[in-house]
Amino acid sequence: MKVLKFGGTSVGSSKNINSVMQILDNYSKDGAVICVVSAVGGITDKLLRAGNQAKNKDNDFINTFGIIKDIHFEIINELNPDNNSSILTTVESKLNELKSLLDGIYLINELSPKTSDKLVGFGEALSSFIIAETMKNRGLSAERKNSQDLIITNSNFTKAEVNFGITNNNIKDYFKSANQQITILPGFVAHSTLGEQTTLGRGGSDYTAAIVAAALQVEQLEIWTDVSGMFTTNPELVKQAYPIQNISYQEAMELSHFGAKVLYPPTVQPVLDLNIPIHIKNTLQPHAVGTIISNDDTNGFKPVKGISNINNIALLTLQGSGMIGIPGFSKRLFETLAQEKINVVLITQASSEHSICLGVDENDSEAAKTAIDLVFENEIALHKIDPIIVETGLSIIALVGDNMKNHQGISGKMFSTLGKNNINIRAIAQGASEKNISAVIDKKDVKKALNTLHEQFFETQTKQLNVFITGVGNVGERLVEQIKQQKKYLKENLKINLRIIGLSNSRTMIFDEDGIDLKTWKTQLAKGEKATLEGFFENTKALNLRNSIFVDVTANKNVANLYANYLRESIGVVACNKIACSSDYENYRLLKRLSLKYNAPYLFETNVGAGLPxxxxxxxxxxxxxxxxxxxxxxxxxxxxxxxxxxxxxxxxxxxxxxxxxxxxxxxxxxxxxxxxxxxxxxxxxxxxxxxxxxxxxxxxxxxxxxxxxxxxxxxxxxxxxxxxxxxxxxxxxxxxxxxxxxxxxxxxxxxxxxxxxxxxxxxxxxxxxxxxxxxxxxxxxxxxxxxxxxxxxAGADVTASGIFSDIIRIGNN
Known part of the structure; x- marks a missing residue:
């Protein structure tokens, strides 16, 4: 018997549902299959939106309900064009129940956790019914079983705790007598011991599948989603990210806690003790290898397995000399947050005991500050401690790996790599197990940080240089052509991936975060936006790419006056322009100091002898x-x-x-x-x-x-x-x-x-x-x-261009 779970994206359209049914049909030929399905992609969010709109007396809840209805009817009609009347009738009846519930929320102006569980449960109920009935229409041996009949919980609504004794017996008893080849179960939903509808928390469909897999002690649990496994980091932000073929349970949980959305963290627990592997697969690419989560890690020698992040973090700092040597401050702090049901995602405390830093969800920061300041009101009044300090707009990035503890210098490499790219670290947390090294950084730096760390820990020592050139006249044009000619050589022999991201002449400028196509750059530049020196700087700064280099191929004083701005953003400067280095001595020294302070190279070889060293x-x-x-x-x-x-x-x-x-x-x-x-x-x-x-x-x-x-x-x-x-x-x-x-x-x-x-x-x-x-x-x-x-x-355009090119390569080799 096999247990498969398909997420919201996997059942998000009739096309994807057809792929799911094909996979289930193939699997069922080798034995019975249990399939847990999520709600249709985006439906849970729409249900919550409709509920909140109704609670707030916003009549737009009717429009949101209409969208939910249209999505399901469209899927039914596309999946069953010739035989859909009975499915439509049942679904319409369920939707009428949903509409009545929303009307009730609207009338009483309240959306309690208990009602919320009833509301969001409609998503899985509808998707599982539509899929099961469609498979029957196609002659497959399939039945839907309501998970609420099997999984029993307490009454902690929105995130209920499972009673495994009753639940395991229910699952074993049902499947002992089930005759169908394919069983469709709605994920996420359950019943309390009092018969009330509950849910297992967002992402709970994974949890449902794990509960069933553990109860039946199957050989493997498969989680089917829209990506080919757990990636080394977020592939939407780092194009070089790739799937991890093997990963341990602990590593998977660490990555999941820190933002890897492929797996819901509690999923691991039911199968962990039984050592049941979890296989992450891609519904749209069923033959892709995916990721296997188990205790048998064939890639155990790699110290860092993944890099993850959590956005929208607020950093709370409790500090004051009155904390030193006085027990109980930490206890009162964490009790206060627990009473407010505020989850703490990061903790760090200086050994001096002068301060404690906590990372919480940004949405909880105001409530946290109000509660903490109230609890410590007396100490604040006596100036023993300061009012809580709240910093927002932050993110946490984390290196994860079971074997980091056996490798010296991982944290040093992490922090030096971030420092070289001017990524300021606000707080650091590392447990004694060394499975996770976390750092709090500015949210705007997340993409750069992930790319920088991924290049350091996962790529074959290829350094990406992101170049922005202003002044593509005679010398500048030769420089672009030289880069185009040598691009392949640099990558293969010097391990430098040199990309031109921005180009500007006196009239127009263009930018491409993925690198400008050097075969058509002249045509692109001719159609570019109006060029300004400040605009070129602001675009370069906003892209915030690692190893950025500004190249000045002009003799313009105004361009030279902007070097300091670039250096302060840790953007290297390569200058053909002599004006800055021959300006007032204090300005010359300032540029040198900024280069050292912000670890931004400032090279100007061509100022003196063109291409001569x-x-x-x-x-x-x-x-x-x-x-x-x-x-x-x-x-x-x-x-x-x-x-x-x-x-x-x-x-x-x-x-x-x-x-x-x-x-x-x-x-x-x-x-x-x-x-x-x-x-x-x-x-x-x-x-x-x-x-x-x-x-x-x-x-x-x-x-x-x-x-x-x-x-x-x-x-x-x-x-x-x-x-x-x-x-x-x-x-x-x-x-x-x-x-x-x-x-x-x-x-x-x-x-x-x-x-x-x-x-x-x-x-x-x-x-x-x-x-x-x-x-x-x-x-x-x-x-x-x-x-x-x-x-x-x-002198001469070619040799001057080669001198500039040499400075760029020198930065790459550093």
Missing amino acids: IIDTLNNLIASGDKITSIQAVLSGSLNFVFNNFNDDTKFHDVVKLAAAEGYTEPDPRIDLSGVDVARKILILARESGVEMNLEDIENTPFLSELGLKSDTVDDFYQSLSDDEAHYQNIYSSAKANHCQLKYVAQFNNGKASVGLHEIPEGHPFYNLEGSDNIVMFYTQRYPEQPMIIKGAG
């Missing part, structure tokens, strides 16, 4: 204990390109235009040619060397003509280059006469920095620097005579 090398030297004594560098790829291509056969104006067309200069070439860009770069290197310095402290010797320096617009500037061609030819002629090359050099020495155009003699490391290449020479205590040299392409 200049800052990274400098940081490694400093971190290893070396000290920078001097830096000499050619740091402008654009200026190097200009002076490598400028001679007495070319015009300076034309070479600068060519550099702009090739993407070597900023959109405003004055930034490059005035030396400001190079000054910013040497400033950043000086600061990264540990020196406090601002941009105005750098000596900048200009080579531009007076007219060029004073130009108001880009067009005026280009005109000045043409007008002052003789000035630039004189500069070239001087270098040529001295057998030198013109290089724009940045220098840092003894705490001072300068930038300017230099005539570089033959034999100098800078002399043969070609194209747009950069070169940096670090003189340090360890490299006093022969400097450490970094040389290579220092």
Whole structure:
């Protein structure tokens, strides 16, 4: 004999009920089958809504009743299109009883627990009758037996306690003489010893099935639902969640208590002592493996079995110096809550005895505060304790696993993982059995917390990076294409799952929580919403994804001013934009401090040498204990390109235009040619060397003509280059006469920095620097005579994009 239970979703439509009947038909070929069914999906909630509407004199209860009636009639007609008159007649009679009950509630303006049990019992009564009669119509050997005749309870309405002595005898006696192959039982409902209708509590259909399975000592209890077992965590919030094939009774109960809705916690108890396995199966995918709950755990070596959560939690804190060393506070506190019938889901107390924290349902928080403040009124008046503190909008997340106690560092890994993603923990609870480690967090962080912990404990060490890019012009477009090209490689070889979640240009922006399709991103962006810098930040913040990285591929001051906002939200920043790092020193230090405080990486390698590892090398030297004594560098790829291509056969104006067309200069070439860009770069290197310095402290010797320096617009500037061609030819002629090359050099020495155009003699490391290449020479205590040299392409969209990409990967590898 087999016992199967089908939940509300499984019997929520005629299509699903057909699947249920097919499963029962297949099972019945191998022996007798007992099937416990819930009410049609959503009906119990509608019955309660109608009851409350009637109690509150809200005439909408009639409309709610009409919806309940229509749902059942539609199912009957779809299941029995040709032979439904007798079913409709009986169901209509039951519905008339329901309507009379609702009318009575409306008249007396009261919905007692006893009446509530009568009301909600209609759901299972209707579904079980419709299914049983439909199976008979189809020629199956099926009978409905009212569970109220079998399961006897006390009179604790809405959550009655079972009298197992009488109940077990009733079940054994009935099935000893039952001849039908399939028995349909309504779940959830029972009778008291006084003959009153009772219920076993929400989720009680599972309990009904377990009671029957235990009484008959069957080999296995099957719970059929709309998911393929108990998952490692909520699959609606974590797409990578997967079914747990084997789990222990204790683990299943822990997960069920902490929000895993697949199984009603009391279900486990009747079968636990008898070691009857529970098999969770999917009605819509009957061949899926599902989850087996038993004492035979084949996955016993895995310390963490699941991650669960409970939302809508309020944290109550009782604290005060008058509690220390005084017995009885805890007793009075819990007695008060018990008298108010308030369930406590989490308890934690500091060893100092100065405070006790309790987690309760948010709906109970006001009643709890009122009752507790009243009980401790005298102590509060005497300032021995504070009035109860209530914090709402919280959730509990829990790691569950029988074998966590045998593994060191589980809790440390849990809390450090949450901390790295700026998920603040308000309270912690862990029993000595170590089967459950619970933490109270802000409700808005639940999705991020579950994904972060699941990645840490259940995924094959693949780290998901969620990237938000603003500025998809020349460099930004190359970055997106590089990410698209390398996405598969990163996942397979570096275990980095890199997803672009947000994109923005100056006009539009788009977001996709599941990752933007990089094959069609341009089309999507063209149709995106209007872009604003604040809007991009708010969207990034609201998505609240783990390992989020904001990438700035602009030269916009307003974008740079938002870095602090991102860092405070534990969103990493990768910046191509030099403005922030070369801004006022206090702002530079603030960003560094925020990066450390909120564990949010702040990387800006491309600020100095595009794709060259200049800052990274400098940081490694400093971190290893070396000290920078001097830096000499050619740091402008654009200026190097200009002076490598400028001679007495070319015009300076034309070479600068060519550099702009090739993407070597900023959109405003004055930034490059005035030396400001190079000054910013040497400033950043000086600061990264540990020196406090601002941009105005750098000596900048200009080579531009007076007219060029004073130009108001880009067009005026280009005109000045043409007008002052003789000035630039004189500069070239001087270098040529001295057998030198013109290089724009940045220098840092003894705490001072300068930038300017230099005539570089033959034999100098800078002399043969070609194209747009950069070169940096670090003189340090360890490299006093022969400097450490970094040389290579220092400008261009592709190399700059690759430098940004490298910073993103560096975060992923951290």
